[in-house]
Amino acid sequence: MLKTMIEHNVFYGHSKSRTNPKMRPFVLSAKSGVQIVDLMKTMSQLDKAVAMVKDKVRLGGSVLFVGTTPATKFIVKETAQRLQMPYVTTRWLGGTLTNFKTILTRINHFKKLEEDKVAGRLQKYTKKERVMIDVELSKLDRFFRGIVGLDKLPSAVVITELGDGEIAAREAKLTKIPAVAFVNTNRDPDLVKYPIASNDRNSKSVAFLLSHIEKAVVEGRVAKEADAAKLAEKAKAPAVK
Structure with missing residues (x-):
C-alpha cells in the first residue's frame, strides 16, 4: 500500500x-x-x-x-x-x-424542460422562445446534470x-x-x-x-x-x- x-x-x-x-x-x-x-x-x-x-x-x-x-x-x-x-x-x-429545497425545485424544472423537449411539447412556442429555452437548458445542464438524480x-x-x-x-x-x-x-x-x-x-x-x-x-x-x-x-x- x-x-x-x-x-x-x-x-x-x-x-x-x-x-x-x-x-x-x-x-x-x-x-x-x-x-x-x-x-x-x-x-x-x-x-x-x-x-x-x-x-x-x-x-x-x-x-x-x-x-x-x-x-x-x-x-x-x-x-x-x-x-x-x-x-x-x-x-x-x-x-x-443548505438550501436543498430550492435546488430540488431547479432540478425538477430542468427535468421537466428536458422531457417537454424530447416529447415535442416545445413546438407550441415561437422560434425565438425555443432558442431562449435551449439557452436555459444548456445552463441548467451545466449546473444540474450531475445531481439530477438527487431527490434528497x-x-x-x-x-x-x-x-x-x-x-x-x-x-x-x-x-x-x-x-x-x-x-x-x-x-x-x-x-x-x-x-x-x-x-x-x-x-x-x-x-x-x-x-x-x-x-x-x-x-x-x-x-x-x-x-x-x-x-x-x-x-x-x-x-x-
Missing part, C-alpha cells in the same frame, strides 16, 4: 512557506522546500473515510462527489458515473446542501480539493453531512470530518484515493444486498413456538 501511494505521488505537499499550521502533524519532512506528507497517517485517515462511506451506502445512502479543478474533474465525473452517484464538477452552487440530501460528500471545494465542505458541516476531503498541506483539515492528507493537485494521486472510495461504495452495496437477503430468509423461516 505504501509503495503504491508513493508511485501515485500521494506524498507531495505544497511548498513549506504555504503550510497551514493545522497540517503540520501530517507532515513527515520537507524536500527542496516541498512538504512531504506522512503516508502512514494518510493510510489511517483513508481507512476511516472508507469505513464511513461503506456504512452509509450499506444503509442505502448516496455519496455526492465534488471536484471542480481542471486536472481532476474528469476523474471525479467518471468515478461518480460508474457508481451511478451524484457529482459536481462545475462551479459549486451556493445552497446546494446525500448521506456523505467526497471533496477532492478543498480550495474550490471549501463552500461545499462548509455546507456539509452546516447540514451535518459527513464529508471526506483530500487535504493538501496548505489547507485547513478541520473543515471536514474525514480529512485525508494527500496531494490534491495530481491526477494520479486523486485517482488512487478515489479508487478506494469507489471500492467502499461497491462493498457497501454488496453488504446492503446481503443484509436484505438475510432479512428475507429470516422472514421465510417458520416461527419457533
